[in-house]
Amino acid sequence: MLSFERVRIRKADPVKRVGTFELEPLENYNDGEAIAEASRCIGCNMCSAACPASLDIGGYVRSTAAGDPAQTIRIIMETLPFPAIIGRVCTHMCEDVCVLYDGGGPIAIRHLKRYAADKFDDYGEILKPQKRKFIGKRVAVVGGGPAGLTVAYYLTLQGVKVTVFEERPALGGFMKTGIPRYRLPQNVLDKEIGYILSRGVQVKLNTAVGRDVKFEDLMKEYDAIFLGVGNHKPRMTGTPGSDAPNVMHATEFLERVSFGEKINVGETVAVIGGGFTANDSARTSLRLGAKHVYIMYRRRDVDRPGYPSMNADEEMEEAEEENVEYVWEVTPFEYVKENGRVVAMKYWKNEMVSQGKGRAKPVPIKDKFYTIKVDMVIEATGQETDYSFLGSYVEKLRLNDRGEPIVDQYGMTSIPGVFTGGDSTNPNRDLISAVRDGDIAVQGILRYLNVMDQVSYDDLPLLDRFKPYSYTAAAEAYASRGLE
Ligand code: SF4
Structure with missing residues (x-):
C-alpha cells in the first residue's frame, strides 16, 4: 500500500548486538517493505547532486519499486562496484537532499541499495559481462x-x-x-x-x-x-603518557581487531576524537568486553566531523543505544601511568571562543581539572x-x-x-x-x-550525468532544516 511515511528499518537489540561482531545493527528490508519504500520516490534525481558517484538514483529506486532488483544492480554498477558495501556504510549524503525529506522522510536510498545487492550472490549472473x-x-x-x-x-x-x-x-x-x-x-x-x-x-x-x-x-x-x-599513518596527540602500551591509535586498533585479534581493552575505554572512526572504535571496544566507553571530543557535538548530516546523527544514535557516552568540549592533558600502564586520564573542560569567521576555537579552562579512571585510551585523532x-x-x-x-x-x-x-x-x-x-x-x-x-562506453564510469556533483549540497540541505 502506498504511504507517504518512510518505511522504518528494523534494528537489532542493542544489548544483543554489543555482545558480538556477527550481528549487524540494521536489518534488511523484506520485499514488501523495499517495494513500498521505493514506490514513494518521484524519480526527480535531485539527490544525484549530492552523490559523489552520481548514481542514477531515481532510476534504480524505480526499478526496485517495480520489483526488479537485478536492474537496480545493473544501474548502480555503472559507476559503483560495491552496492552491498555502500548499501551498508555509505554516508548517504543523497538522502540529505531528497525532496521528500520534509514529506514523510527522505527515501531510504542506502537501505534500498543493500536490499537489491543482498539478493544476488554473484553479480555475474545478472551483469553477464563480456570479456574484452x-x-x-x-x-x-x-x-x-x-x-x-x-x-x-x-x-x-x-x-x-x-x-x-x-x-x-x-x-x-x-x-x-x-x-x-x-x-x-x-x-x-x-x-x-x-x-x-x-x-x-x-x-x-x-x-x-x-x-x-x-x-x-x-x-x-x-x-x-x-x-x-x-x-x-597515525597522527598521535603526543599527550604525556601516550607511550604506554594501553594507548593506541584508532587505525592500529581497528586494523588489528579486523584481522581477528582479541585486544584486551579492560572495563573502561576513553576514545579521543569525535568522528566516525571514534564511533567505530568505541563500539568495537564494547564488543571486546568494555563496560564503560567514553568518546571525548574537544569541540561541541555540532562541530564534530561529518556533521551536519543525517548519517552523523544516525551513527551517534546507534552508539548511544549501545551506551557509549559522549563527553564534549574537553582537552585531555595527561594519561596517568602506574607501572608503565595508563590507569587514569586528566582533562580540562573547554570553552568555545568565537573566531568571527569559521568554527569556534576550543580553549581549555585550566584553573580546574578532572580525572577519570581508564584501562585503555584510543586516539581517533586523524591520520596522514x-x-x-x-x-x-x-x-x-x-x-x-x-x-x-x-x-x-x-x-x-x-x-x-x-x-x-x-x-x-x-x-x-x-x-x-x-x-x-x-x-x-x-x-x-x-x-x-x-x-x-x-x-566501450557502456562500461565507462561516467559521472555527473544528471546533476553536477556538489561537495557542499548535502551539508547545506541538512543545516538549512535548522537541525543543528
Ligand atoms: S530526491 Fe528523493 S524523490 Fe527525488 S529521485 Fe532522489 S530519492 Fe527519489
Whole structure:
C-alpha cells in the first residue's frame, strides 16, 4: 500500500548486538517493505547532486519499486562496484537532499541499495559481462582499497591488464581495516571484491611497494600507475603518557581487531576524537568486553566531523543505544601511568571562543581539572599518508599545503602517468568519494594511454550525468532544516 511515511528499518537489540561482531545493527528490508519504500520516490534525481558517484538514483529506486532488483544492480554498477558495501556504510549524503525529506522522510536510498545487492550472490549472473580483448596496456594499482579496486574493475572491463599491489594479507583497504565487521561483514567484502577479481584483475598480496617492489620498477614495467594508498599513518596527540602500551591509535586498533585479534581493552575505554572512526572504535571496544566507553571530543557535538548530516546523527544514535557516552568540549592533558600502564586520564573542560569567521576555537579552562579512571585510551585523532614508498620519485610529487598531492581534473599527479585519489586527497574521506576518485582516474588513465578510441562506453564510469556533483549540497540541505 502506498504511504507517504518512510518505511522504518528494523534494528537489532542493542544489548544483543554489543555482545558480538556477527550481528549487524540494521536489518534488511523484506520485499514488501523495499517495494513500498521505493514506490514513494518521484524519480526527480535531485539527490544525484549530492552523490559523489552520481548514481542514477531515481532510476534504480524505480526499478526496485517495480520489483526488479537485478536492474537496480545493473544501474548502480555503472559507476559503483560495491552496492552491498555502500548499501551498508555509505554516508548517504543523497538522502540529505531528497525532496521528500520534509514529506514523510527522505527515501531510504542506502537501505534500498543493500536490499537489491543482498539478493544476488554473484553479480555475474545478472551483469553477464563480456570479456574484452587485451588492448596492450598494463596498469599498476598501489593499494587495494575502494579507490584502487574501482580503478582496477573499470579498467579491466576495458581490456587493460591491471595488477593490484596490496601490502596487507587481504584486499579492501579501509573497508577491511577501518570499518568493523559488525557494520560490514566479511562475507559482503568477499562477495564484492571476489566479483571484481573474477573479471581478471591480478593481485599481489603481502607486497608493499617501496619494500618488496621498488616504485621505480613499477614505473618501468607499467604504462600508468594509480596510487590508492589511503591515509594509514597515525597522527598521535603526543599527550604525556601516550607511550604506554594501553594507548593506541584508532587505525592500529581497528586494523588489528579486523584481522581477528582479541585486544584486551579492560572495563573502561576513553576514545579521543569525535568522528566516525571514534564511533567505530568505541563500539568495537564494547564488543571486546568494555563496560564503560567514553568518546571525548574537544569541540561541541555540532562541530564534530561529518556533521551536519543525517548519517552523523544516525551513527551517534546507534552508539548511544549501545551506551557509549559522549563527553564534549574537553582537552585531555595527561594519561596517568602506574607501572608503565595508563590507569587514569586528566582533562580540562573547554570553552568555545568565537573566531568571527569559521568554527569556534576550543580553549581549555585550566584553573580546574578532572580525572577519570581508564584501562585503555584510543586516539581517533586523524591520520596522514606516507609517500616514502615512492623512493626517488617522492621529490617529483608536488603536495599542497595540507600535504596532499596536487592533481589535475583526472586525478593525475605532478608525475606524468601517476594518478591518485581516495582518502589521501579527497576532503570527504569517505568510501563513496574514494569511488568517485577511482571513476575519474579511470577516464584520466584511458586518456593518458591514448586509447579512448577503443573504449566501450557502456562500461565507462561516467559521472555527473544528471546533476553536477556538489561537495557542499548535502551539508547545506541538512543545516538549512535548522537541525543543528
Ligand atoms: S530526491 Fe528523493 S524523490 Fe527525488 S529521485 Fe532522489 S530519492 Fe527519489
